Amino acid sequence: MAFTLPVYQPPDFTRPPLSQAPLATFAPVVQAGIAPENYHATTIFPEYYRMKTGHWVLLENSRMDCVVVRGPAGLLVREFHHLEAGEQVVLGRGENGEEGIYVHTGAFAQPPAPHEKFAFRTRRSRETSFSIDYDTLYDLLSHEREHGFTLWVVGPAPVFDRDARRALVSLIRQGYVHGLLAGNALAVHDLEASLWGTALGQEIYCKRPVHLGHYHHLDALNQVRRAGSLAQVMESGLIQEGVMHALWQQQIPYVLAGSIRDDGPLPEVITDVLKAQDAMRDLSSRATTVMALATQLHGIAAGNLTPTYRVSPRGQVRPVYFYLVDMSEFAADKLANRGSLAARSILTNAQDFLVILERGLSGR
């Protein structure tokens, strides 16, 4: 079934109060990294700013909890720590035009459900039906393969299991993965599986603990560090398969963001978290769909970085889809409670999710 994007419904700027709204105001950054008083902070929604000409300008490449500065070619969304002295920052916290800012929350409104005085099952949980989510994902990810950018955010669990790992590799090979955000662990345990068929010393198929298997991830790290980079390891032919190998072979961009749990780490891991965020945002700013699997840390980080919409080079606005696959209602709600209201959660084991998804997409 062909996938149809919902149509963007822009605000009506011809009517009050927006037609009578003042211009957005600015104040300079006095000290690098510090916003002026009364700065405006961004949300995940499309936001419009009334500029000099009276025109409303839509923010592009937005993300949550940043400020907006006037750049040479338009408005820019800027993290606080990137603010430079002298930059002009948008002021104002009104969201309905009263300070020249409009936060557009109903841009892709869904048809409302029938109103019931009494209804069961209003929240997603492990007992929610997910068949339609799989079918939607088959259509959506097929669409994105041609027309979009699907960014995967993946915890280490999928490479602990043979079938899930194979499914992820297959999705990469078939073109369903345009970028990947992960940590050191995903890469290390994937390499461990490539080299010895284990993860943390346990065989990823038959679960047998291997003698001295707790050395495997350290040996994998040491070997890559000696080679200098993952690319060099791949070129050397030492690694013949796996997730990292498929990413390398298909030249898929990825970011390995560091965390305080990391051993090693691999040379590609960005150990400074602010630099890692920048690199993640380089990818997330291209994303039209985000698939976050079995990682609270990277999933919430990606949620912070990803707005609910994307503006194409030709100015068209489309929604950004965000799927979260996790075993726990708490993790799913946590992303919702962080304000990432648009995330759709699928409560299941990411292993099984990958296996089913790959079968549904294969041969399309």
Add this chain to the structure above:
Amino acid sequence: MAFTLPVYQPPDFTRPPLSQAPLATFAPVVQAGIAPENYHATTIFPEYYRMKTGHWVLLENSRMDCVVVRGPAGLLVREFHHLEAGEQVVLGRGENGEEGIYVHTGAFAQPPAPHEKFAFRTRRSRETSFSIDYDTLYDLLSHEREHGFTLWVVGPAPVFDRDARRALVSLIRQGYVHGLLAGNALAVHDLEASLWGTALGQEIYCKRPVHLGHYHHLDALNQVRRAGSLAQVMESGLIQEGVMHALWQQQIPYVLAGSIRDDGPLPEVITDVLKAQDAMRDLSSRATTVMALATQLHGIAAGNLTPTYRVSPRGQVRPVYFYLVDMSEFAADKLANRGSLAARSILTNAQDFLVILERGLSGR
């Protein structure tokens, strides 16, 4: 791949202490439903009792936490509330022959894992690899289809989802389900899906809440109650598909055990829990594999009723496999903590489990 059952290793009764053990002793039930002091209680393991001739007799059709009485044709495992005055009950709590009783815990011993001073990942969790469990289940359930009895214990969640429900129906039709234990809710919501495509008023595919959908399960109950039985509803042609329909069509025995949460209930629901236990045990005593999905109540009850072994009519002893599929480590550990040590847990959503299992088994 053909499935091979592990070989039973009986105790060596020719050597001390077992060769020198006394005979088992008995005392009569004085008051119905009450065991004599120092009664012996059964475990989930094979247990042997030294009888008059000096012969050791293996308990058949055992279950946990019962007593053993001398019947006309051998030893019987009896719930306390079924004890009748005058019955002779085995006494003694020694488990190593000292009182004529031997509890045989190592009957199907696994090859030991290599001893490590230090190893990761010794417990099953959502991050455990489950690929081999799926492959094993394909072989095991195919074997059981020809040679065994696979008993399913199922919570209502699988019928809340279109694909999971279809998968369960397909497994029934293909002969992988020989008996089913469930509650009122599974049956009612399955019928609701058959009649209106909803569960608790929400469409099982597209999740839309239906106007006045909270009446659906009550209407389903009322209709079946009016018809008199599920069988009559099926014969009337009102229900054309679904889990209950497939069970009826294939003449698969099932028990619907009552609980205090029940609405209605359906005429087939056994509202007395002790009678329900008896009916469940009639099925569980035939089981060679138990598949418990997404139900703590029925899963633990089945765990209580099911021993780790089965004795064939020709006296051969084989293991009984017990799989538990649940989203929470707590639920899995709870069964283990109840003493059902032999249960293997698969941490995932039962919906996805069913979809994957059905695909793997179809066409075998």
Add this chain to the structure above:
Amino acid sequence: MAFTLPVYQPPDFTRPPLSQAPLATFAPVVQAGIAPENYHATTIFPEYYRMKTGHWVLLENSRMDCVVVRGPAGLLVREFHHLEAGEQVVLGRGENGEEGIYVHTGAFAQPPAPHEKFAFRTRRSRETSFSIDYDTLYDLLSHEREHGFTLWVVGPAPVFDRDARRALVSLIRQGYVHGLLAGNALAVHDLEASLWGTALGQEIYCKRPVHLGHYHHLDALNQVRRAGSLAQVMESGLIQEGVMHALWQQQIPYVLAGSIRDDGPLPEVITDVLKAQDAMRDLSSRATTVMALATQLHGIAAGNLTPTYRVSPRGQVRPVYFYLVDMSEFAADKLANRGSLAARSILTNAQDFLVILERGLSGR
């Protein structure tokens, strides 16, 4: 701080559409246990029915998912299986007066929260602040001690822990418990603790497994069954302390409802679940506050039985409070998804909850 009940806001029957609503209609039960077509089913909210005189009659002693019959002295809420041939059942599914029925969902409306386009933390989870819930409970339960009826619904976990068990006993002794709903397990493990200081064979303080401790709960069951009843065991002096002892001493009514997991069971356990529901409803119909701790089975059953309001003998309407204490967001959401929207969940271990609550209430 004195607790003040929110004021009930009855519907305005003097204005359309209610002033112009037709009378409620009835149809007879033809076959016992079966409702006539188009029966009306009850919710957890106050419901009004327009009777002959044009008067609107408020349903008393309501519960979810039942039908309404005309009794000699007014309307009665009746489970389907209790319907008798000839009884007159209210018809109609309109909830806004169009069929003489009005479901009053906004009876105790809370002041609305400020509308935000964007806000964090809209759902309760383990990271929600619960300080105010404790303080509210101190006030509420103190109020109920004098003026209400606090019904406790308790899983077995609290008697597995010394401090939690002591806290529950103390709450009973101090008058904060007016009724209790539980299963066989709570009572059995409490007796096991009274007799041997263990639960399922493990010491409830120092967690040491006791030799042959898996006999303890069976021995406790056997002893009570021999005595004939819990009351006789208490009178015999065998049991000197514990939850069941305190209930007996304070003459607090309780219901032990059977389940298919039960061993024994104790003589007081009601093994027929429909009879158990009736006994539970006898208590829940008196409840003004329900405290459900660490039990999905009994908690959801109590949720089904308990409406959101209570009508006093003098016709005053007050809210019924329902608190659910559980470790898992899933369990909390499940009650909400069953329609018991008014339940307030506290995500924590019921052990700690009891310890804190008891300290806060002691000495009031």
Add this chain to the structure above:
Amino acid sequence: MAFTLPVYQPPDFTRPPLSQAPLATFAPVVQAGIAPENYHATTIFPEYYRMKTGHWVLLENSRMDCVVVRGPAGLLVREFHHLEAGEQVVLGRGENGEEGIYVHTGAFAQPPAPHEKFAFRTRRSRETSFSIDYDTLYDLLSHEREHGFTLWVVGPAPVFDRDARRALVSLIRQGYVHGLLAGNALAVHDLEASLWGTALGQEIYCKRPVHLGHYHHLDALNQVRRAGSLAQVMESGLIQEGVMHALWQQQIPYVLAGSIRDDGPLPEVITDVLKAQDAMRDLSSRATTVMALATQLHGIAAGNLTPTYRVSPRGQVRPVYFYLVDMSEFAADKLANRGSLAARSILTNAQDFLVILERGLSGR
């Protein structure tokens, strides 16, 4: 009750095989950051190395998954990325002396539990009794206040709740906190609570969402960043209470480790994760007890950094206690599955844990 440390039981080096073990061997680091082939990796247990003189040297300040180098004054435990060219690294993976290395796993052996063929409840879960853990903690933390170093590892949840936050502040003031590991979020939301009584815009007592409350954490960050440091904010008098204030007032060392989820961040946050690890290890190497509350990220990181023993300046060896407080069995098992076998888990909400602990310790 006075707390008594278990006595360390050193290996017997006078008997074979240890008495006949070869000396440990070394190889040089050729390339900085890369270990030589066949390096030995450390565990969490005491490890002994046979040095030139034939003497066995116990590793001090160990941690998991590192290598051992020969320093000027003895052996040093070194992360791979800190290895410098020319350093001499211990080789060998035998753990029983065969290569001059002995991993001593039974140093503080517990008395064995009675062996049972059959026992319930062998795993910790939310239904485990924790009374003795609280009592032990009262004694242990009182002991540590005088003689040890209690390091707290805390997620943000405790500052989301008024009572839990007060309890943590009280523990700091009373001397039960000697160091703290946390992330940006704990500090930011604590400051938000100090300034406006909210966390992520929701009042930490009455849970009311505050108008434009999603600005609060950003405003707190911006203010501290303008001031230059937390210390300067404290000295300015702007912040009068809270966790960070108490740490500052009591001059308790802490590390705020960066993560990719961070907004801001605060000036004190160490954004490079390897530098953050170094700072964390500076504290963890002094720890005699670790209390990890409601944080998987920091809890597992601390688990990696903390061995099971500590060597005093006078050479005495004592155990290091590691407690993990979390709502989910998965999180608790995850730490165990990472090899941190010595961690004791308490399954509850960290808020309630803190409230109870503080009450039990106050006034000692």
